[in-house]
Amino acid sequence: MAIAAAMATAGVVTCAGQTPAGQSVQGSAPASQQPSMLDRLNQMLAGGKSAWSGEQIHTMELLRDAAMKSDYAYNELEHLSDNIGPRLSGSPQAQKAVDYVAGEMRALGAEVTLEKATVPHWVRGAETGELTTWPGQATGTTQKIVLTALGGSVSTPPEGLTAEVVVVDNWQQLHALPAGAVKGKILLFNHPFDKELAATGHGLEAYGNSVVYRAAGPIAGAAVGAVAVLVRSVGGADFRLPHTGLTEYGPGVAKIPAAAVTAEDAELLKVLTGQGPVTMHLTLTPQTLPDAQSYNVIADWKGTEHPEQVVVVSGHLDSWDLGTGAIDDGAGVVVSMQAIQLMKELGIHPRRTVRVIAWMSEEEGSEGAAAYMAEHTAEMGDHVGAIESDLGADHPTGIYYAGKPELGRWLRPVAMVLDANGAGSLESAPETGEDIAGMTEKGVPSFAPVQDSRFYFNYHHTAADTFDKVDKKHLNENAAIMAVLAYALADSPEAAAR
Numbered sequence: 001m002a003i004a005a006a007m008a009t010a011g012v013v014t015c016a017g018q019t020p021a022g023q024s025v026q027g028s029a030p031a032s033q034q035p036s037m038l039d040r041l042n043q044m045l046a047g048g049k050s051a052w053s054g055e056q057i058h059t060m061e062l063l064r065d066a067a068m069k070s071d072y073a074y075n076e077l078e079h080l081s082d083n084i085g086p087r088l089s090g091s092p093q094a095q096k097a098v099d100y101v102a103g104e105m106r107a108l109g110a111e112v113t114l115e116k117a118t119v120p121h122w123v124r125g126a127e128t129g130e131l132t133t134w135p136g137q138a139t140g141t142t143q144k145i146v147l148t149a150l151g152g153s154v155s156t157p158p159e160g161l162t163a164e165v166v167v168v169d170n171w172q173q174l175h176a177l178p179a180g181a182v183k184g185k186i187l188l189f190n191h192p193f194d195k196e197l198a199a200t201g202h203g204l205e206a207y208g209n210s211v212v213y214r215a216a217g218p219i220a221g222a223a224v225g226a227v228a229v230l231v232r233s234v235g236g237a238d239f240r241l242p243h244t245g246l247t248e249y250g251p252g253v254a255k256i257p258a259a260a261v262t263a264e265d266a267e268l269l270k271v272l273t274g275q276g277p278v279t280m281h282l283t284l285t286p287q288t289l290p291d292a293q294s295y296n297v298i299a300d301w302k303g304t305e306h307p308e309q310v311v312v313v314s315g316h317l318d319s320w321d322l323g324t325g326a327i328d329d330g331a332g333v334v335v336s337m338q339a340i341q342l343m344k345e346l347g348i349h350p351r352r353t354v355r356v357i358a359w360m361s362e363e364e365g366s367e368g369a370a371a372y373m374a375e376h377t378a379e380m381g382d383h384v385g386a387i388e389s390d391l392g393a394d395h396p397t398g399i400y401y402a403g404k405p406e407l408g409r410w411l412r413p414v415a416m417v418l419d420a421n422g423a424g425s426l427e428s429a430p431e432t433g434e435d436i437a438g439m440t441e442k443g444v445p446s447f448a449p450v451q452d453s454r455f456y457f458n459y460h461h462t463a464a465d466t467f468d469k470v471d472k473k474h475l476n477e478n479a480a481i482m483a484v485l486a487y488a489l490a491d492s493p494e495a496a497a498r
């Protein structure tokens, strides 16, 4: 999950999948007199009919139940995370992952294409920080600061740089400083991640509120003459873990080195700079190599009636390099792959094409998504829906949808099927995923699982984004959403409203 998607906030919750009041389905009438699921749906959709037939609803139930019993997504994720490992754009592991996913999709009988994307190739180097002067210092000592370079950062001189540290909590405090206060210094943005907001299920909003400092901090710091910028890690858990992520430079503004410090180290710097001058030695030696050739993996499960009409089911294959990219976003890739795997297993061939996409370079600027939009602009009218999973692999409670308001009502039969997994909510959102945002803008109805975001940002972009964080049942619940929704979009008599 990158910057722009996080800044969008989810809209109004409308819960579906619940039996309306006064409509008993567990009465003592003989089975033959009990309303069928389709009857119940049609009653629930008073004034409208289910877009899907009883047989199609049954197919959705089969997909849902098969997803819950499957080992496929879990095993694929283990391979991507543990065997291939971190998949930074332009890296050999990213290429290995492209070849692996393509091979797995071909083995299922999907039609696979590798579509070229030119991606950044940034490589992490040494990264150390230590205080060299601070109030109360014992003679001859330094104090370690735990940090990690932000993605895309330029390097310090190889021997590092030493400068005084200035701490601000936000933009307002920066602008209130006297002219020249930051010149030649290291500027720290100490904006805390709102853990209470995340704890109440709004992790994405908490992320959005803080990630602006990671994204724009180096530009703001350079503009006032800082020699380097530090940001407080954008994440929830306090295990002295730094969280990396993309930062940005602007035209006409000096590129200065940028790193994330842990929440604990940000607090330490705030306390010590409040007592007196603090100087720090900072060494960052990342390199930006020439752009690399990479690929989106496109796997089509061809439609029987309208093969030219496609439903995109996706996650991003690249990851940051500190962990192994299990929750961000290997999980999104494997639950997408599972949609085709289940259709193969159950012999399901929808009217329209189900297109699994493993996107490249979401983390470093969504170059894969941009390449896809450039290549397929003329086909957007035939893109009848797009789904992306990029908020981890915890328990999903339903589906986000972006597009016409009537999509919520239209999807109620699908929500009712998913309600058996506790995933029956339908929530309107302005956008549903960084890689499919371009399609959303072009009017393609867009969707994402509503994942439990209370814990995701504890691990996000850290060394702790590893396979052990993934619960198989929760992963399968996400796979069930991807498969059921993909089928529903691909097999409905009329395409989703747009």
Ligand SMILES: [Zn+2]
Binding pocket: 001, 002, 316, 328, 329, 362, 390
């Ligand atoms: Zn992501």
